[in-house]
Amino acid sequence: MTFHQRHGLQPVINARGSFTPLGVSRSSPQVAHAAAEALGQFVVMDDLQAVLSERVARSFGAEAACATHCVAAAITLAVAASMTGDDATRIAALPSTDGLPNRIVIPAGHAVDYGHPILTDIRLAGATPVLAGSERGCDTAQLEAALAAPDVACLLLVSSRLVRGEPVDLAAAVAAAHRRGVPAIIDGAAQDWRIDALLATGADLVLVSAHKYLASPTCGLIIGRRRLVDACRAQERGIGRAMKPTKEAMVGVLAALDERQRIDVDAWRDEQQRKLQAFIARADVLNGLEAVELPDPSGMPFSRLALTVLPSHPLASATRLAEALRRGEPPIWVMEHAAADGVLILELVALRDDEVHAIFERLLQLGRAADPGQR
Numbered sequence: 108m109t110f111h112q113r114h115g116l117q118p119v120i121n122a123r124g125s126f127t128p129l130g131v132s133r134s135s136p137q138v139a140h141a142a143a144e145a146l147g148q149f150v151v152m153d154d155l156q157a158v159l160s161e162r163v164a165r166s167f168g169a170e171a172a173c174a175t176h177c178v179a180a181a182i183t184l185a186v187a188a189s190m191t192g193d194d195a196t197r198i199a200a201l202p203s204t205d206g207l208p209n210r211i212v213i214p215a216g217h218a219v220d221y222g223h224p225i226l227t228d229i230r231l232a233g234a235t236p237v238l239a240g241s242e243r244g245c246d247t248a249q250l251e252a253a254l255a256a257p258d259v260a261c262l263l264l265v266s267s268r269l270v271r272g273e274p275v276d277l278a279a280a281v282a283a284a285h286r287r288g289v290p291a292i293i294d295g296a297a298q299d300w301r302i303d304a305l306l307a308t309g310a311d312l313v314l315v316s317a318h319k320y321l322a323s324p325t326c327g328l329i330i331g332r333r334r335l336v337d338a339c340r341a342q343e344r345g346i347g348r349a350m351k352p353t354k355e356a357m358v359g360v361l362a363a364l365d366e367r368q369r370i371d372v373d374a375w376r377d378e379q380q381r382k383l384q385a386f387i388a389r390a391d392v393l394n395g396l397e398a399v400e401l402p403d404p405s406g407m408p409f410s411r412l413a414l415t416v417l418p419s420h421p422l423a424s425a426t427r428l429a430e431a432l433r434r435g436e437p438p439i440w441v442m443e444h445a446a447a448d449g450v451l452i453l454e455l456v457a458l459r460d461d462e463v464h465a466i467f468e469r470l471l472q473l474g475r476a477a478d479p480g481q482r
């Protein structure tokens with residue numbers, strides 16, 4: 108019996124990337140073993156946090172780090188920490204922010220929705236988001252205007268392919284926050300390959316989902332200045348209780364970091380290119396589709412596959428093709444955010460060759476003829 112049969116679940120091919128509704132990522136056997144071993148042990152959780160802090164800080168040249176349930180939690184806790192510091196009374200009072208600076212500045216184009224609105228993470232701490240600039244962009248002057256308001260607690264920036272408008276110069280934005288005397292926090296949830304680059308902007312805290320490309324059990328990492336990291340940890344006696352990390356996740360993160368350290372990055376990158384280029388090289392037999400390489404817009408070290416659905420395709424629509432892929436056996440999920448422009452985007456990073464092959468075969472079949480009953 109397969110895993111899916113045993114649990115009465117449907118297998119699925121996930122070409123949609125580190126997508127939470129599909130289980131985000133696949134841990135390696137070594138990471139799974141480390142997490143399983145932790146499940147059978149008692150540990151002093153503060154000691155485990157200290158070990159993780161030391162390990163993460165050493166890897167990325169930061170002062171300190173801590174683990175939390177996920178990055179949604181890390182955003183709420185980092186916002187809380189920027190309002191309360193380590194003051195026990197203020198921490199216990201949250202989400203009431205009476206008497207505290209509680210406005211959180213965020214560029215308008217960074218108010219992303221990654222499954223829910225990031226503004227909800229801010230509000231959960233009792234804070235009030237303040238949007239700077241517009242959807243089209245946010246320059247340093249617009250940011251400074253928003254930061255000049257009274258009661259500002261911190262600047263929140265997002266590094267993600269989900270941001271909209273002209274790119275914000277992160278280092279300049281961080282410098283603007285520091286001129287105003289407030290910390291700058293970067294949500295780099297899916298940017299675990301770029302932690303060094305995000306810390307190099309001068310950001311006080313960088314938040315990363317270890318379960319995305321690092322492929323650990325679900326765990327958020329808060330990395331940066333010790334004083335703020337400690338203030339995030341202190342929230343566990345207040346709103347943070349519901350956001351705590353598990354021992355198995357933290358031990359899984361340590362194993363995943365060991366694995367990442369051992370990786371030959373050039374070889375890894377070559378392997379991703381091989382998978383992608385093998386697909387593209389054969390794609391001229393796919394009727395009504397055009398396949399090209401799409402580099403990651405945020406600078407992650409891999410590309411995705413962009414499939415343009417031409418009018419000559421039997422389904423003649425990217426949305427209908429995505430639906431047909433999802434209706435098949437097993438369902439195939441792809442990125443649909445560009446479907447209105449006739450483009451489906453596929454991420455192959457986490458997929459085995461047999462899964463990439465299955466996607467190719469399905470596309471071949473769907474390009475031959477539309478099922479008239481489904482039009």
Ligand SMILES: *Cc1c(COP(=O)(O)O)cnc(C)c1O
Pocket residue numbers: 127176177178179180219221265266267269294295296297315316326327
């Ligand atoms: C995935 C994601 C999050 C949420 O991360 P979780 O660890 O799943 O809570 C936050 N921000 C961005 C930009 C993301 O991509």
